[in-house]
Amino acid sequence: MAPRVLISDSLSPAAVAIFTERGVEVDVKPGLDKDELARIIGDYDGLAIRSATKVTAKLLESATRLKVVGRAGIGVDNVDIPAATAKGVIVMNTPFGNSITTAEHAIALMFAVAREIPAADASTQAGKWEKNRFMGVEITGKTLGVIGCGNIGAIVADRALGLKMRVIAFDPFLSPERALDLGVEKVELDDLLARADFITLHTPMTAQTRNILSAENLAKTKKCVRIVNCARGGLVDEVALRAALDSGHVAGAGFDVFTAEPAKENPLFGHPNVVCTPHLGAATNEAQENVALQVAEQMSDYLIRGAITNAINFPSITAEEAPKLKPFVALAERLGSFAGQLTDTDIKEVRITYEGAVAGLKIKALTAAAIAGLLRPALQDVNVVSAPIVAKERGIVVEETTRAAEGDYESLITVTVITDEQERSVSGTAFHDGKPRFVSIKGIKVDAEFGPSMIYVTNEDKPGFIGRFASLLGNAGVNIATFALGRDAQGGSAxxxxxxxxxxxxxxxxxxxALPGVKQAKALRF
Structure with a gap:
């Protein structure tokens, strides 16, 4: 059955064409109220949105089939990421589709503030001709401080350098090498505040960046600084900025985003040196087309081919990697499940070793699968997407190791679970048929495929066990499908x-x- 996607916000018709071409059924129903959306969401595998649709925990409760939410744009403030993660729903955005458009808008606002263009336009069209009133400043030779030098910030920096500005940047994740490539000077925040003639913000909203331009930091800025925000409302303390504008410390501001949107009222409104636009950063024909195409392509690739691109809550997997990963995802999940079904006490640490060719694959996805399998026997609702977060919340240390092949197998995954009482390891591989198999348990070699229903027995290697065990099952009417054995030494543990x-x-x-020599017996389900 073809996957189904609902487009619940206004997207370019190009998105519909992409979905259809890729074999995805699509319904376009923008403007649904939350109750109507909740009523029908259970029929869809994917949900494509912009900023209007709110993907809440309550909505996700009704989304029984949902596998992916695609946000045509950068911000995912309207999606409950933890709730989606807990449900195993991949959340994607399109971080690059409107980057140029947003960067250009920041530059446009910088010019508008520098030359007081909106106020001059209103005055001129009112017939006042106040030529001496509007005395602007040149941008050439001025210092631009970029807070957040990621994708959009880097484009703004490039454009500013083309305008012959000096560019300094504050970004904890900006490497010295990247700063050199961009032609910007990497500085600390206080240095930027003290030196910049213009400040532009291009950072996401986090606990660390909320009110990054607080009253305290605004006081550290250069007198007559001009501030532009096309990133996120809440990065600037708007009340404090209004006070700084009123006092003349800040000469002007250009804002496209606000703490509360739609912004019907705001402390910045009405100030003669403030230019405001209604969140137009991505509002160009080119950007709308780009993000629509991008989200449709990403969602289709995931639903049809298993490729994951620009996911907020899961590692990216290319379309080429997906088929190679698939058998190893199944293997990792089953190895984790085996260990989880045998572990009755609290897990302290999990060590996962990848040997050979599998070590070159996207091991973060494999680790997520292994942890999901491990935790699911105790926590039924855990999934591949939520597993790493659930493990972290429970204080479980997860350690990954990769190395070259050292044994008989082209690829080998070993999952070791450590509790207060014991350490247990299980290893497996996937051959060219794609079927995952056990190859070692607790250091004992064994060759067995995973079956839906299995019995795991540890015993002393003494004659008669196999006959007694098989007879017990036969007498009870339990049919044996496969029987795999292993031992560490003759007469030792088996x-x-x-x-x-x-x-x-x-x-x-x-x-x-109760059979002679048996130490443990456990029923397993895979």
Missing amino acids: IALVEVDGDVPAAVLEQIP
Whole structure:
């Protein structure tokens, strides 16, 4: 059955064409109220939105089929990311589709503020001809302070350098090498505030960046600084900025975003040196087309091919990587599940080792699958998307190691689980048929495929065990599908992995430990 996507906000018709070409059924229903959206969302595998639709935890409760939410744009403030993650829903955005448009808008606002263009336009069209009233400043030779020098900030910096400005940048994640490539000077925030003639913000909204231009930091700025914000409302304390404008410390401001939107009223409104626009950063024909195409392509690639691009809550996986990853995702999940079904005490640490060719794949996705399998026996609602966060919340240390192949297998994954009482390791591989298999348990070699219903037995390697065990199952009417054995030494510790048809009756499972030499018996489901 073809996957179905709902477009619940206004998107370019080009998005519909992309979905249809890729084999995805699509319905376009913009403007639905939240109750109507909740009523129909259960019929869809994907939801394509802009900023109007609110993807809340309550909506996600009704989204029983939903696999992916695609935001045509950068900000995902209207999506409950933790709730989506807990439900296993991938959340994607399109961080590059409107980058140039937003950067150009910041430059446009900088010019508008520098030359008081909106006020001069209104005055002129009113017939006043106040030529001496509007005395602007040149941009050439001035210092531009860029707060947040990521994708958009870097474009703004490039344009500013073309305008013969000096550019300084504050961004904790900007490397010295990247700053050199961009032609900007990397500085600390206080240095930027003290030196910049213009300040432009291009950082996401986080706990660290909220009110980054607070009253305290505004007081540190150069007198007659001009401030532009095309990023996120709330990065600047608007009340404090109004006071700085009123006092003349800040000469002007250009704002496209506000703490509360739609902004019907705001402390900045009405000031003669403030230029405001209604969140137009992405409002060009080119940008709208770009983000619509991008979100449709990304969602289609995920729903049809398993590729994950620009996901907020999961590692990216290319269309080329997806088929190679698929058997190893299944293997990692089953290895984790095996360990989880055998672990009754609190898990302290998980070590996952990737050997050989698998070490060159996207191991973050494989680790997420292994952790999901490990935790699911105790936490039924955990999934591949939510597993890393759930593990972190529970204080479980997850360690990943990659290395070249050292044994008989082209690829090998080993999951080691450490509790207060013991350390247990299980290894597996996926051959060219794509079927995951056990190759080692607790250091004992074994060759067994994963079956839907299995019995795991540890015992002493003594004659008669196999016959007694098989007879017990046969007498109970339990049919054996496969029977795999392993031991560490003759007469030492042994294991048996037995696939059976159907569930193992509890009464039968209780009898197995009574057989001579048996140490443990556990029913497993995969």
